Amino acid sequence: MSFLFYLEEEENKREKSINNYCTLFEPYKNNIPTLKEALFEMYILSKLTKEEVVVLINDIITKCQKKLVLNKNEINAKYPNISDEDILIICSYTCESIDANFSPYKILNRNLVSENRENGLRIVSKYLFIFLKSLRKLPRYYPDKNNGYLYRCINRHINYKIDPFDQKSVPYMIGQPKTFWGFTSTSQNIKTSYIFLGEKNDLKSGTIFTLFGDVWGYDITLFNYYNEEEILLEPERKFIVEQIYPPVNDIIHVRCKVEDSPLILNEDTKNKVNKISNSQNKNRIAIKNEKNNATENKTEIIKCKKGKNHEISNITGKCRNCNVLGCEKGLSEHNFSNITGKCRFCAIMGCEKGLTNHDFSDITGKCKYCQILGCSHNLNAHNFSMISGKCKYCSILGCQNDLLEHNFNQISGKCVYCQVIGCKNGLSKHNFNMNSGKCTYCHIIGCQKGLCEHNFNKNNNKCIYCNYINPKSK
Secondary structure (H helix, E strand, O other): HHHHHHHHHHHHHHHHHHHHHHHHHHHHHHOOOOOHHHHHHHHHHOEEEHHHHHHHHHHHHHHHHHHHHHHHHHHHHHHOOOOOOHHHHHHHHHHOOOHHHHHHHHHHHHHHOOOOOHHHHHHHHHHHHHHHHHOOOOOOOOOOOOOOOOEEEEEOOOOOOOOOOOOOOOOOOOOOEEEEEEOOEEEEHHHHHHOEEEEEEOOOEEEEEEEEOOOOEEEHHHOOOOOOOOEOOOOEEEEEEEEEEEEEEEEEEEEEEEEEOOOOOOHHHHHHHHHHHHHHHHHHHHHHHHHHHHHHHHHHHHHOOOEEEEEEEEOOOOOOOOEEEOOOOOOOOOOOOOOEEOOOOOOOOOOOOOOOOOOEEOOOEEOOOOOOEOOOOOOOOOEOOOOOOOOOOOOOOOOOOOOOOOOEOOOOOOOOOOOOOOOOOOOOOOOOOOOOOOEEOOOOOOOOOOOOOEEOOOOOOOOOOOOOHHHHHO
């Protein structure tokens, strides 16, 4: 699938969803639902029994009322326009119910990101309406001007590779517009967001989004049932993927430039819908014209100046007949992915300046042609095992900071490049045998506290570092 397909798919979803909001929310403007009414409808439409619904609603409202009692004075002092009902509504979003799967925020976002948007919006329409109305009584929160970032962490890896066999796959691609369809929880403090990463082999794992640009939300920290720092973004915030950094220590980093997006429930939403629809129609017409032109010119492009089919060299990337630079399937310059290292058109493995396989330096870890950092088998930064010292992808022996063999200081036992403590053969702390004084991994003679040979006092025959008694003196 092409990038144009992804763009068109995103636009179609957005146009349909905004139109759905306009029609769904119209009845509520003159008769605003209460929190109980909104929760009741959301749970009933989620196919729960009436008895289950009553238990869930009582539990959530009781918890939120306790929060209201604790924080009401502080909230009213900071936000004088907020009513008690508003506090309960915002707090309910953050509250875990008896059955975690039916917590309000989970049901709400599950339906907002559902492929069956029409049904999903119908289920959550009342709750979504009152939640947005309450949120918008809070001032907009903009991140600190010094860094301008908000961070979002999730406990899984995003998909950033095209699967030609999965037509429904819409991976993250650099330069591609994407949308957060549900409410997005963020923090200005990346350490706060870290708790939402998952864990794998006792290490943090998942994806970190760095959001900048027209990024703003609502500070609902005081309303948060669990007192967590939280900046909440409204649904359907559009952004452009500016950079994707492949997994480092099992964490993917994604930089996203948030764009100005029309907000649902605004008074002029319908006018914006019409503008967006017109703009999207123009885009689709342009896309179709581009596709038609490409089809019409296909036979002309295939031929080269000498009237033959292009014969693109896999080494130079140029046609052997007319020297045009291209690839066998794209007939344009190769478009190499920084993730796979392959041309997106013809899948040849290469780099922008060499058009051959990347040639990675064992010293710098960078390709000698295009300077991309990676290893021969994965095109990511080397991932060195702390046990074997070898990259898990290409098995080169090195350390994180110098891509050479570790150089261990015999006094401190630390690698002079990356400061890991270890020995040549074990890459873990030396394990000295108390009888022989030798490390069981690399056989260097030393002591636990000095990491050098024992230095025995002539008077008492004890090592001055670790007090080990010289066995030869016995």
